[in-house]
Amino acid sequence: MGAGHGVRHCNKPQTVYNLTVDGTHTYYVLAGPTSLLVHNCPPYDYGKYPEYHWWQYGRRKWPEPNGTLRDLKGLATDDVNNSLESKEKQALMKKLRKKPYRVVKALNRPRNGVHARVKEYKPATDEGNHRVWMLQQLMEEGLLPEDTPIYVHQIQRWQGRR
Numbered sequence: 212m213g214a215g216h217g218v219r220h221c222n223k224p225q226t227v228y229n230l231t232v233d234g235t236h237t238y239y240v241l242a243g244p245t246s247l248l249v250h251n252c253p254p255y256d257y258g259k260y261p262e263y264h265w266w267q268y269g270r271r272k273w274p275e276p277n278g279t280l281r282d283l284k285g286l287a288t289d290d291v292n293n294s295l296e297s298k299e300k301q302a303l304m305k306k307l308r309k310k311p312y313r314v315v316k317a318l319n320r321p322r323n324g325v326h327a328r329v330k331e332y333k334p335a336t337d338e339g340n341h342r343v344w345m346l347q348q349l350m351e352e353g354l355l356p357e358d359t360p361i362y363v364h365q366i367q368r369w370q371g372r373r
Contacts, residue, residue, distance in 0.1 A: 276319065276360035277362055277366055278361055278362075278363060279358050279361060280355055281358065283347050283363075286347070290340040291340050308345070314346055314355075315355065319361055325339070327340075328365055329364065330365075334369040338364075339363070
């Protein structure tokens with residue numbers, strides 16, 4: 212197979228292997244007679260955040276809800292600010308305002324697999340700041356009931372303590 216001829220689309224399950232080589236950022240592997248340059252992803256503590264390793268199952272397995280919107284009350288969203296990146300995310304969230312349950316879905320089933328997460332040392336979000344911020348607003352305005360089930364990693368750490 213020459214350059215540019217290596218893409219095939221399959222609609223049936225295929226066996227794949229995820230490899231990580233310690234201490235090497237890029238390396239070559241053989242695919243038949245073809246040598247392929249492979250990029251190593253940086254190491255990440257998947258044991259600490261188990262929801263991030265959905266890729267190893269071949270499909271996403273969503274965690275069960277571990278709280279409700281009520282648990283988001285008083286949770287700080289430190290990264291929601293006046294930066295350009297934050298303003299872009301705020302605008303995206305505001306577009307979803309007309310369909311509040313889509314924001315809930317974005318929290319519970321994020322497309323990139325990265326769930327909102329609460330910091331270990333204070334009641335603030337570490338990931339998913341803008342989704343949590345928008346849900347707090349929708350709840351305060353009465354557009355979503357407080358007992359709506361959600362999943363936020365480590366939310367139980369702060370439930371009832373604020």
